[in-house]
Amino acid sequence: MPFITQTQRQSDYNLFPSTTPIVIDNGASYFRIGWAGENDPRLIFRNIVQRPRHKATGETVTIVGDHDPALLKYFDCTRSGPRSAFDSNVVYQFEIMEYILDFGFDRMGADGSQVDHPVLITECVCNPVQSRSKMAELLFETYGVPSVAFGVDAAFSYKYNQQLGVCDKDGLAICPGFSTTHVIPFVDGEPVYQGCCRTSVGGYHVTDYLKQLLSLKYPHHMTRMTWEKVEDLKMEHCYIAPDYASEARLFQKGTKEAEDKTRCWQLPWIPQPVEEPPSEDEIARKAAIKEKQGQRLREMAEAKRSSRINELENELHGLEFLLQQLENVEQNDIPSFLSKTGYVSKQEIESAHVKVTQSLRKAKGEPKAEQVDIEEKMDASTTEKYPLINIPDNMLSPEQLKEKKRQLFLKTTSEGRQRAKQKRFEEELERERQNQQDEEKRLENPELYLEQLRARHRELSEKVEQRKRLKTNGGNTNGNNNFSGGVGRGERLNAAQKERMRLLTTAAFDRGKGEDTFGARDEDWQLYKLMSKDNDDDDEGPDMDEAELARISSRLQDIDPTFVSRPEVGPFQPVVEIPKFRRLTQEDYQVVFGVERFRCPEILFHPNLVGIDQVGLDEMAGVSMKRLPSKGQDVEERLTSSILITGGSSLFPGMSERLEAGIRMIRPCGTPIRVVRASDPVLDAWHGAAAYAAALRFPEQTFSKMDYYEKGEDWLRRYQLRYTL
Amino acid sequence: MEREVIEAELVLPTYLNFKRIQMYDKYPKGQNRSRHWKHLKQILQAENYQNYPPDEPNYVNIGSPPSMHPCKRICDITGFEAPYFDPRTNLRYANADVFKLIRSLPNEYVQRYLALRNAAVVLK
DSSP states (O other): OOOOOBOOOOSOGGGSOTTSOEEEEEOSSEEEEEETTOSSOSEEEESOEEOOEETTTOOBOOEESOOOGGGGGGEEOTTOOOBOSEETTEEOOHHHHHHHHHHHHHHHTOOSSSOOSOEEEEEOTTOOHHHHHHHHHIIIIIHOOSEEEEEEHHHHHHHHHHHHTSSOSSEEEEEEOSSOEEEEEEETTEEOGGGOEEESOOHHHHHHHHHHHHHHHOGGGGGGOOHHHHHHHHHHHOOOOSSHHHHHHHHHHTOHHHHHHOEEEEOOOOOOOOOOOOOHHHHHHHHHHHHHHHHHHHHHHHHHHHHHHHHHHHHHHHHHHHHHHHHHSOGGGHHHHHHHHTOSOHHHHHHHHHHHHHHHHHHHTOOSHHHHHHHHHHTOOHHHHOTTTTSOGGGSOHHHHHHHHHHHHHHHHHHHHHHHHHHHHHHHHHHHHHHHHHHHHHHHOHHHHHHHHHHHHHHHHHHHHHHHHHHHHTTOOSTHHHHTTOOSHHHHSOHHHHHHHHHHHHHHHSOSSSOOOTTSSGGGGHHHHHHSGGGGSOOHHHHHHHHHHHHHHHHHHHHOTTOOSOGGGOTTSOOOOOOOOOOOOGGGGEEEESTHHHHTGGGGTOGGGGTOOSOOHHHHHHHHHHHOSSOOHHHHHHHHTSEEEOSGGGGSTTHHHHHHHHHHHHSOTTOOOOEEEOSSTTTHHHHHHHHHHHSTTHHHHOEEHHHHHHHHHHHHHHOOOOSOO | OOHHHHHTTOSOOSOOTTOSSOHHHHSTTOSOTTOOOOOHHHHHHHHOGGGSOTTSOOTTTTBOOOOSSOOOOBOTTTOSBOOEEOTTTOOEESSHHHHHHHHHSOHHHHHHHHHHTTOSOOOO
8 A cells, every 4th residue: 555656747737827826745755746726736756856877878867756666777876865855854955855846846837937826835843944944945046936835734634624524623633744743732723832742753763663673583685675665564564553562462472363463475486496316327427436536546646656666766776886886996095986976975875875775665665663673783783883882981092082972872872772672562562462352352242342442433533633623722612712713812822822821820920919838839849840831742641542543443444344434424423414505495585574563653652662762642642732821621621532643654553543542541531532533644734735725815824035035034933824714 | 868768757857947046056066965954953953942932832842751651661572572681682582582582693683673772882
């Protein structure tokens, strides 16, 4: 039930004599213009101006009112939205007002050198004189209007309905408009502005509230919630609950009634094509491709390895050849020979030889142990190698002393090596023993054994993983902090470093409280050990864990063909669910609104729901009557027995019932209360104005350009129509 | 201009016969963003209502007073009656489900909900 917009160009402008007034209802949302005495306005359009750029020519053009959105595709509207001349209900941007008046008069068919008709234009109650005089100036100077009259829309509406017999000459006009709501008391058919009251809440706020609520509820469909669409939704679906609390409770309980009252707006939705699961062939094909790639990688690695072996062998041959040659060369010629080869001494060549042999072994994949043996063999004859060791110092020359030191060093290192070898050997034995035990266990109960092994593997891998995680990102176990992108000092340190920082700070600041007993106990000194930087390194624990983990995985690989060492995909790990995108359904494109249907118009009665600290509609009636200068029970009773609601926002279903109940609550018991709705809440202001302007004595109420300039601003401020002619 | 645009008379003509002063003469520099029209607040300030008798109605004194009724508290999300208040987000909520929801809301949305009833934190 959206408002109608009619902007057809009128052709009968010249048929009207220049005494026929032009009547304008200049509302904050709609602009209505027509001839006095006619039944309906000629033009109705939204009181907005857009100034987009024409895409083809690049010129900025002016478009007034609402138009076919299909035509707007030729314009670039990105830089200018629709603009209104109103701030609240007062006209303040007269440039925009001028565009609107231009459009209005143009469509009325004006073509003379000026608009030679009196103009009756509506304004808000107690319009500031600045706005009023600017409007008069605009009409006089720019359009050459002979005379002007200003009136209040709600008053015209009340008078019109009074003539229709809907309401009496004493009564209240309650006018919830677009940006404000007014209550105007009428006594003897004249509005009493002393008793008037205005709350800054209206249809605009209702639509805005609905728009915000829906876009907060459905952030994905935010772009669909255009102002016009939400306005339509409001007019079609919103209603005023007889009692907000009980209505809301109905919805909270989810009753059948509430379900019936819930409305659903289906957005355009196209079902997505169903994705077929990959066929057997596809899977096989993919596996084949993967296998092929793996094969290629393996081949590449193999080629690399063989080329390296080749290279090393060549180098080895070269070195052997060099050594052989060196044997043949005479003692004296050695330095000159060596200078050619680039080596300094025979020892250097030999060590290079050993190195190359070692790396060749490594490349060929032979175990390292043998190499150690070879090394051992090389210096097997230990005692004759270190002849100087057992000779006391005082029997040696300085050079010999140096030599002795060197020999001592060599001896200790070789002994250390031997010890290490011994240890390795023992470990080997131990492992062997363990394997044997394992084997026995396995033979006893293969299933159980396998299970145990897996459990142990899982445990260890988790432990190792945990440690790694701790090491990389400290104690941030809750995933949140990792994504926050924070790079403060805390985030950059790992757990051990953090601990150290903590120790340092506590050591620095935890002094001076009472007696300082640091150092009294031996444990205190451990602190420095903890603080020392070396402590960052891992202790032995994890290494052992890792070794054990490696052992177990290799064992599992041996006996369990299905085993995969990566814990993520292991059969015993809880399968991590990959968040799969749910296919969007029709329901995802529905905008459901239940409570919103009556929550939004409720702000007319409780403006504090949207943070406006003023009284609502029902209380306004009471405030208005309290403000009246002529008090008295009979006056008040006469007022309450003729309450007229007019204005766009009074179209909500349930408005008059709710208002009646609300006013009954603030009035004494037994007060006669009659709430009626205007015959046409939206257009009655214009109807009333048109009827008023058609009256014979209307010209008395207008003022001319001369009056405007002679009588001055103070007169204009007090200017007020007499509504009863 | 495209034919259909001209046919629909979408664009307001720049020259209008009935006007004494054309728009381009009045505002020769065209639409100027920096041209300032006094806002309602400034207009009202300039009106100097304090110089007139207080019983004379004017735009300011016809404004409604604050309500005498106790403030209605409704759930910011659902619109139900809200017996509870979350001190962290300052949102009012109706029940535990809504509480769960508001605690999972990003701050931007919390602020937008608060802005609905003019209670959002405004940084100046």
